[in-house]
Amino acid sequence: MDIAERVKERRNQLGLTQYQLADLVGVAQTSIQKLERGDTKNPRNIEALARGLQCTPEYLRFGISDNINSNVAPGPTLKAAVPLISWVQAGAWSEISEIKAYDAERYLCPVKCSHLTFALKVQGVSMEPKFFDGDLIFVDPEAECIHGSYVVARLDDDNHATFKQLIIESGHKFLKAANPNWPEQLIPINGNCTLVGKIIFAGKSF
Numbered sequence: 001m002d003i004a005e006r007v008k009e010r011r012n013q014l015g016l017t018q019y020q021l022a023d024l025v026g027v028a029q030t031s032i033q034k035l036e037r038g039d040t041k042n043p044r045n046i047e048a049l050a051r052g053l054q055c056t057p058e059y060l061r062f063g064i065s066d067n068i069n070s071n072v073a074p075g076p077t078l079k080a081a082v083p084l085i086s087w088v089q090a091g092a093w094s095e096i097s098e099i100k101a102y103d104a105e106r107y108l109c110p111v112k113c114s115h116l117t118f119a120l121k122v123q124g125v126s127m128e129p130k131f132f133d134g135d136l137i138f139v140d141p142e143a144e145c146i147h148g149s150y151v152v153a154r155l156d157d158d159n160h161a162t163f164k165q166l167i168i169e170s171g172h173k174f175l176k177a178a179n180p181n182w183p184e185q186l187i188p189i190n191g192n193c194t195l196v197g198k199i200i201f202a203g204k205s206f
Contacts, residue, residue, distance in 0.1 A: 090160075
């Protein structure tokens with residue numbers, strides 16, 4: 001096999017479309033199409049391509065694999081590269097036209113998500129021990145927020161977004177802190193809050 005065949009085979013193994021792989025690599029879909037067609041023999045973004053395909057550049061170039069007898073299990077299939085934004089930006093995310101997401105640092109999301117998904121870094125200790133300061137959370141505005149969901153919300157009297165658990169009981173809604181020692185355990189919401197999105201994945205960034 002040549003590099004075109006290896007890229008196509010690996011993409012199909014991961015269940016990625018050309019558009020999804022292009023998003024992971026940071027190129028146009030036509031670039032992946034040309035590569036798989038054999039028009040591009042030596043892609044300049046081979047490192048990013050290898051990360052998106054969860055393999056090594058050497059495998060793509062020469063078919064050399066170091067996965068034999070490896071004790072490392074395959075990682076999750078990466079679905080999209082989403083922008084890391086600030087908590088102030090998250091509060092205004094519904095006005096997405098005002099957010100320059102293309103300027104942001106991007107992280108690969110390991111789960112299926114919508115094109116509006118973004119990432120945040122947890123601040124503070126209100127959600128410990130479930131989430132810690134500095135943890136990375138992926139927020140999807142198109143995912144359904146139900147009882148028990150961890151959500152990013154914006155209160156009407158605050159430009160910043162907040163991160164809490166959504167509690168719905170007897171028709172009443174609350175934002176709950178996970179930290180049992182947090183002074184304000186439940187924040188009642190009744191038309192004074194906008195649910196920005198649901199946390200669909202969380203991890204640590206080092």
